[in-house]
Amino acid sequence: MRILLIGAGGVGNAIAKIAARRTFFETMVVCDYDLARAEATIAWIEAKHGAQGTRFVAARIDASDPDDVAAVAMAHAVTHVMNAVEPKFVPTIFAGALAAGADYLDMAMSLSEPHPSDPYSETGVKLGDDQFAQAPDWELAGRLALVGIGVEPGLSDVFARYAADHLFSEIDELGVRDGANLVVRDDLGNEIFAPSFSIWTTIEECLNPPVIWEKDRGWYTTEPFSEPEIFEFPGGIGPVECVNVEHEEVLLMPRWVDAKRATFKYGLGNEFIGILKTLHQLGLDKTAPVRVRSAGGPVEVAPRDVVAAGLPDPASLGPRMSGTTCAGLWVTGLGLDGAPKAVYLFHLADNEWTMAEYESQCVVWQTALNPVIALELLSTGAWSGIGVLGPEAFDAELFLDLMALPEAQGGYGQAWGLEDRTVRV
Known part of the structure; x- marks a missing residue:
């Protein structure tokens, strides 16, 4: 290869x-x-x-x-x-x-x-x-x-196949649920806003209309950040409010796995959601170039690229980051014995470990x-x-x-x- x-x-x-x-x-x-x-x-x-x-x-x-x-x-x-x-x-x-x-x-x-x-x-x-x-x-x-x-999409899709083949006789919902307790701090130890993944991609998936799949309805959309719920994450993360976000799993899983419903919810936090909404209100989430005056003359630049350039490179955040991230799939339905069943399949990545082993922060490493x-x-x-x-x-x-x-x-x-x-x- x-x-x-x-x-x-x-x-x-x-x-x-x-x-x-x-x-x-x-x-x-x-x-x-x-x-x-x-x-x-x-x-x-x-x-x-x-x-x-x-x-x-x-x-x-x-x-x-x-x-x-x-x-x-x-x-x-x-x-x-x-x-x-x-x-x-x-x-x-x-x-x-x-x-x-x-x-x-x-x-x-x-x-x-x-x-x-x-x-x-x-x-x-x-x-x-x-x-x-x-x-x-x-x-x-x-x-x-x-x-x-x-990891998302990816690992949760593998979990969906595993659940269908080995754990369930009938699946009601394939619900991707991701959350973390990650904190990024500046040189003075103050917590700062610094997305752990590409802000370009984050804006795309969080501000687009989230997609939901239902067997009787097919794919449909909702408002961004809809249907908030508190989900309990393992690994010491605990309860996190998760909201609907557009993501590939909902478009992939129903093509190969029989389920009545598929969703993706992410634990973003109120501050993060507020910042994303502000970027949208200001038009800073747009990808089409706009004409900007500069000392060297007019230039055309996409507002979203400006936001990305103004934030720290996610790859550089590892030394400033602490905590754990969790990616997983919550599955409900009937077990192999025909009785009601619900499981959460997941993988945890601890930033201290990924930095020590690979000098990579945990979100990108996972x-x-x-x-x-x-x-x-x-x-x-x-x-x-x-x-x-x-x-x-x-x-x-x-x-x-x-x-x-x-x-x-x-x-x-x-x-x-x-x-x-x-x-x-």
Whole structure:
């Protein structure tokens, strides 16, 4: 397996660091628009792992140009393209990978467009619609596009497949519930606003109309931050208010898993929600460039890019961050015995541990873990397929077993949890 990793930011950097401990691939080409970032990632690996670093090569790439993506992929004879940049680049990387005859993986899918007249009730262009529309092209080419294989989407989708195959005879709801108790502080110890993930992506998913799936209704939308609920998270996080957010799992799970309802709720917090609403009110969430006067003359810049430039790079937050993040899936329905059942399947990532082991903050590290596991399963043939497929289309037990197996025994040493949340009467 020869991997083209596009993006050496927080998640891409963590993917390379996790992969450096594995032996399933021949070469990983770490690419970025800023070549120095790719080179810095490889320098860290070489310093940490010595000879293992020779499997990593740095290259410059323009992710906005499908021809450049294809050219870099073919120049390095890659077999798999791993997309680790913002979802606005999905169409060009997706096209470039297919043109290069390579398989493709991503952690966020092609962007949505709200319904033009009824955005808070009806779906417009949904997340991933553009990619699924091209499934026949991938099938004809005999190539695989594994979409949505980060942590969310990704791990929760694996949990959904596992629950359907091993825990439930009938599923009422697949409810992704993510929360954390993370705190970021400045040099004086004061808590500051600093999103732990790309603010570009965060704005996109939080301010767009959230999507819900119901078997009798299909996909529909609601107002942003709707249906707040208090959810109890494990790992010392405790109760967190979660709200509806647009996310890929709701668009993926119903395609392969039989359930009556699918939702995604995220614990954002009142301050975060307030800031996002203010950005929207000021038009600072917009992606279309606006003309701005500057000392050097007028320039055109997207307001959202200005917001992103003004905030700390999420990859740099690790030393200032403390706490734990939790990604998981709450499933309700009937167990294999036909009795009512509710469980929460989850994975925890502690920032102190991820920083000590990988010098990566926990949110980006947790996101990066899952595509590396998927790549390893693809390399051995344990997972295989053609067309555009989500994680639900594959054997979940193989993934979770490899994830939990101790590193000394060839696994990743990452235990996942299963809590019984059944209400007894």
